[in-house]
Amino acid sequence: xxxxxxxIASQIGHVETLVNDPGDVRKGIAFIAHPHPLxxxxxxxxxxxxxxxxxxxxxxxxxxxxxRGVGNSDGAYTGGEGESEDMLAVIAFVRGHYDASLxxxxxxxxxxxxxxxxxxxxxxxxxxxxxxxxxNLFHFGRVPDCTTIIHGQDDEIVPFEEAHQFAHDNRIVFxxxxxxxxxxxxxxxxxxxxxxxxxxL
Numbered sequence: 770x771x772x773x774x775x776x777i778a779s780q781i782g783h784v785e786t787l788v789n790d791p792g793d794v795r796k797g798i799a800f801i802a803h804p805h806p807l808x809x810x811x812x813x814x815x816x817x818x819x820x821x822x823x824x825x826x827x828x829x830x831x832x833x834x835x836x837r838g839v840g841n842s843d844g845a846y847t848g849g850e851g852e853s854e855d856m857l858a859v860i861a862f863v864r865g866h867y868d869a870s871l872x873x874x875x876x877x878x879x880x881x882x883x884x885x886x887x888x889x890x891x892x893x894x895x896x897x898x899x900x901x902x903x904x905n906l907f908h909f910g911r912v913p914d915c916t917t918i919i920h921g922q923d924d925e926i927v928p929f930e931e932a933h934q935f936a937h938d939n940r941i942v943f944x945x946x947x948x949x950x951x952x953x954x955x956x957x958x959x960x961x962x963x964x965x966x967x968x969x970l
Contacts, residue, residue, distance in 0.1 A: 827965070879900070879951070886916075
């Protein structure tokens with residue numbers, strides 16, 4: 770799979786998924802989760818695309834599903850539980866096509882960060898990166914030691930201090946980005962830099 774748009778079977782039908790494979794240089798698989806489906810979130814979100822491109826450029830198979838009810842994915846929004854099941858189905862399918870020893874990176878933006886933290890409780894990754902995690906809107910539970918949070922200091926949707934406090938309480942590595950709002954307008958280059966530092970890709 771060099772670049773393929775697939776419809777992967779899940780509990781609710783099929784999940785539309787884009788896979789970008791760097792080929793023989795691959796050194797891991799990165800699964801990237803998009804923001805809230807009811808507010809325009811999809812695999813085509815610019816933050817999600819930015820992270821996927823970075824992972825691909827660094828030698829990772831970059832995998833972006835559309836959660837249920839988005840694009841050509843079946844089903845409807847469930848608040849995180851069903852979306853976590855979808856992501857686990859995508860992970861199982863994609864991993865089945867590659868060397869089982871390849872490390873797994875889970876990355877999620879906003880609502881996608883909530884989904885990935887849930888997924889990480891069932892499938893421990895080598896790295897978990899939560900980008901602007903919506904800790905003020907969803908209940909985040911336990912996170913693994915390999916977790917990093919990246920958050921804009923001017924986030925207008927998820928208050929910076931709430932994200933920082935969550936990171937502190939859970940002893941999570943925290944990477945602030947000065948001048949960045951929730952959607953990282955004009956700050957994607959800085960986001961890439963922090964992602965590289967967070968994941969040591």
